[in-house]
């Protein structure tokens with residue numbers, strides 16, 4: 131069922147797949163065996179062939195046999211399941227740490243040097259510890275190829291998962307805890323690279339700066355919003371998603387509720403800054419409280435300026 | 446024939462009480478009429494749930510939008526889950542067949558508290574109506590999934606409160622039924638019917654009744670806390686208010702895991718009646734089956750944590766729950782061995798109920814074995830919250846309870862209506878249902894192992910093929926269901942009348958006319974030294 135030829139994608143694949151093989155192997159033998167016996171009985175003791183039943187009350191010896199044998203077998207299964215799972219709770223000390231921030235409906239990966247991406251770049255053969263932070267509701271990080279999964283629970287910031295990627299390539303990372311409207315779009319990619327390639331990518335802040343310089347302010351604004359996931363809730367084409375559309379937003383008149391009373395304000399720079407940092411302070415009419423969370427700490431003042439530049443162009 | 450016709454005229458189906466027609470039914474405290482009230486209401490709800498399920502499968506036939514928007518899809522699986530779990534399978538066999546048969550099987554004229562019995566049906570209807578109101582009116586259809594996980598269930602702007610209140614009332618209906626059955630079994634057995642002469646179905650109702658009585662209040666409390674939190678922000682579950690969402694999961698599963706056993710025990714009980722009758726042979730290992738029933742009811746309380754292996758429990762809790770989960774597999778295995786051994790050297794009469802019972806054993810085994818994959822820690826991490834889990838619990842809950850329900854309705858149909866169905870069409874319905882079922886759910890095992898999460902409105906192209914097969918299966922299954930239902934409805938109206946005991950069963954419901962008269966037994970029977978529920982000598 132699983133290919134054992136190629137190097138396994140992570141250090142946990144072997145333990146988990148062995149448990150699968152043991153459990154499913156035993157199960158298949160029993161399923162086929164019992165089904166065959168049952169079909170045989172149905173055939174052999176059909177009324178046509180066996181008109182007179184022979185009464186048997188039961189057999190204590192058999193009851194003991196078929197209690198003890200399954201008991202032993204399930205203990206074997208339990209053991210393999212436990213053995214494959216045990217190491218998942220013990221990250222090595224030298225693991226590289228990455229913080230995963232989940233919110234409705236995207237993940238952001240934050241590296242120790244401050245880099246933020248929407249694809250999880252990882253070096254091959256290096257232990258990685260993902261610190262999981264959920265901002266709004268429960269999400270769950272699942273990388274099927276690595277056989278790892280862990281829920282991220284808001285308010286519990288010490289949850290983590292770890293693994294050693296062992297194969298280069300691109301793998302899917304899904305949210306597996308139902309989290310509302312766009313749950314099924316909450317997935318990102320994991321890119322595992324040779325450690326040199328990774329190091330170049332990781333340390334090459336100049337490359338980013340350089341590209342940022344050639345990149346226009348509006349393109350940068352769009353890139354930031356794309357990578358942090360604003361478009362999960364805001365459309366650019368006038369359609370209403372979870373939040374209001376960005377189309378024609380900048381400079382328009384907005385009806386908002388603030389402190390319980392309604393007022394009309396113009397969507398200028400300050401309005402947008404406040405909408406991003408204190409979303410609930412001025413609620414746009416027709417939208418609920420608590421859906422958009424503050425991006426304070428996640429976006430810098432510079433980022434906001436770039437976003438505003440971009441929003442001006444969406445008319 | 447003449448005699449059977451007059452049995453129908455003289456039965457509970459016809460005899461007028463104070464009111465006639467519809468009113469006569471909804472005011473009747475006759476356990477048989479209440480059983481049928483449940484049958485009709487549950488069948489209706491099942492039909493609605495099935496339509497929603499078909500809509501979901503149709504949506505998933507291709508990636509991207511096929512039929513509906515993500516919002517509608519999320520509401521659809523929520524409503525499908527709520528209907529199927531709370532309104533169909535939890536009341537399921539106990540409410541329909543338990544009500545109808547328990548007094549007959551133990552030689553009693555009714556349950557211990559007939560009025561409370563009727564009341565519990567009213568609670569059921571009230572709960573259903575409230576939940577339907579939540580779905581059709583107000584700010585939006587609930588979209589949290591049937592698990593109502595915090596804190597999402599506090600964030601969503603949809604109509605949660607009436608739905609929660611409805612589920613709460615349904616819980617009361619369940620508790621009252623459980624209470625009634627316990628007292629009935631303790632106090633109302635016919636003279637001479639010792640505990641060791643109780644039919645297996647009655648034994649499983651007894652086990653189930655205790656779970657209903659002891660576990661349901663936990664979900665009641667949980668739902669009240671959710672309501673208080675939504676209304677007053679008391680901060681028990683919502684981390685934004687200082688609460689703990691994991692606490693919610695614990696409380697939820699402390700009820701909802703035993704609930705699985707509420708559903709499955711009577712299903713096992715019905716099968717334990719049907720196999721001996723059609724093999725004309727004593728139930729193999731009667732005492733072992735009783736012991737395993739009680740073991741499941743008891744250990745079933747202690748395994749809820751296996752729903753939360755990825756939620757971040759402590760390591761010790763994880764492997765304790767895993768170990769207990771493996772233990773609960775043993776009594777289920779014992780049951781399978783005993784059922785198959787009952788067929789050994791029997792004289793098997795291949796009739797529709799037996800087809801259903803045998804295929805029950807098959808799908809139940811698949812459900813059980815996939816449960817081992819989920820009970821094991823390492824493999825659980827990989828397949829938790831994927832299509833694998835969905836396949837597993839449909840094999841157990843729909844495969845187990847559904848097949849057993851079908852077996853039971855085809856077995857006791859002549860007793861309930863005094864008429865026989867066309868077994869040719871019944872078998873065609875069975876094979877369609879079986880083929881559809883297997884092709885609907887088996888691909889989901891594969892999808893889950895490949896990593897497709899559950900509750901996904903949209904998916905990557907690599908998952909397409911298996912999803913097509915699954916959708917296709919759902920259509921075959923629906924066809925089978927329609928054939929079965931039409932066949933039964935026709936038979937209930939105009940099938941040929943049958944005598945009291947068409948299958949030569951030995952339990953006491955077969956001793957009275959079909960359909961039974963209002964007071965069941967003219968004279969309360971006395972169970973002799975050598976009489977027993979499976980005495981085929």
Ligand SMILES: [Cu+2]
Pocket residue numbers: 232233235268269270305306307308309313316
């Ligand atoms: Cu999520």
